[in-house]
Amino acid sequence: MKYAELANTGVLDQPVYEPGKPIETVAREFGLDPSCVAKLASNENPYGPSPKALLAGAKALNVAHLYPDGGCVNLCAKIAEIRGIDPEQVLVGNGSNELLELLGHAFLRPGLEVVMGAQAFIVYKLVTKMFGATPVEVAMPNFTHDLEKMAAAVTKRTRIVFVASPNNPTGMANSAADLVTFAKSLPDHVIFCLDEAYAEYLEAEPDMRTLINSGRKIVCLRTFSKIYGLGGLRIGYAYGSKELMDVLQRVRQPFNVNSVAQASAFAALEDSEFVEMCRSENAIGRKFLSDALNELGMRTYAGDANFVLTHVGDGVGVFKELQKRGIIVRPLGGYGLPEYIRITVGKPDENKRVLKELCSLKEESLVGINYE
Ligand SMILES: *Cc1c(COP(=O)(O)O)cnc(C)c1O
Secondary structure, eight states: OOHHHHSOTTTTTOOOOOOOOOHHHHHHHHTOOGGGOEEOSSOOOTTOSOHHHHHHHHHHHTTTTSOOOTTOHHHHHHHHHHHTSOGGGEEEESSHHHHHHHHHHHHOOTTOEEEEETTSOTHHHHHHHHTTOEEEEEOOGGGSOOHHHHHHTOOTTEEEEEEESSOTTTOOOOOHHHHHHHHHHSOTTOEEEEEOTTGGGOSSOOOOHHHHHTTOOEEEEEESSSTTOOGGGOOEEEESOHHHHHHHHTTSOTTOSOHHHHHHHHHHHHOHHHHHHHHHHHHHHHHHHHHHHHHHTOOEEOOSSSEEEEEOSOHHHHHHHHHHTTEEOEEEGGGTEEEEEEEEOOOHHHHHHHHHHHHHHHHHTOSOOOOO
């Protein structure tokens, strides 16, 4: 008997998540010097972790023989202070992806529906299917979550509605006011999960605290993988009502977040100067890239996060050609956007480099770049 035949229902129709290729793999494949490969594929922070986070993580390694604090007590207290909520309203996870999965463990099963945008973060669909629930995808005109249509897609069977704002891979955010109106419009049996992975890049962050404290079923997710530059450590958190956290606590592993990640994240939260520098450099780089690409004739959406979405015609073709030239971007076929690539905003020299290479691809007509 094959393992595949023994697998639980739903396992085999899980789409496979395609992560951005690691620098070493691309360097090996194309005979490049790894130090010359620019990874603009996974929306990581080109400035790395804050030096303070690095130091704190290194210090935590000295006691790596001890189990981590299973309750992330210090970090929860810090997060609570920053967000102006109680520590019991916070749950730290092994990346916000773990928190998405915990929501699935706690709330999803066959027969239930999950409403999400058609070009929303792919993990929403993966988690939904993992637990045998049904994804209900709502079209995203102009690559933005259509909150009215999403509210209209809610049925008696809906258990969770996911919105990422800004969304990945499209970059678009919904206004704070629209998100509040949307949250208020949802019935009581529906949990609204607002994924705020890129919220630190926004000029006006939505604030769900009043609604959460008034008893609305809302959970917000944050990550240390983006502006905090700690993607390799796998750490993020959820905040919402204490009652929700009590439920989620039951489905997590006792030591789900390692001690290096906890220490680094704590220090990262204290280094607001570093975060501010990353935010302003990102805004400059994003404008530079999107303006220049639009000028080149590639329709580009700057969005509100740390990446741009650009129409190149043959997404995989351009992805492959750029890879040969030592630049890793993300093709988006998996999101139903085969004509687009997503480019993470890098450091100024990296942004110039990707622009230069796209320019020469266009001149050489090497790939079916389709200009509009
Ligand atoms: C990158 C990203 C995350 C972060 O996931 P982690 O598991 O915390 O690394 C979450 N949501 C969205 C929309 C993202 O793009």
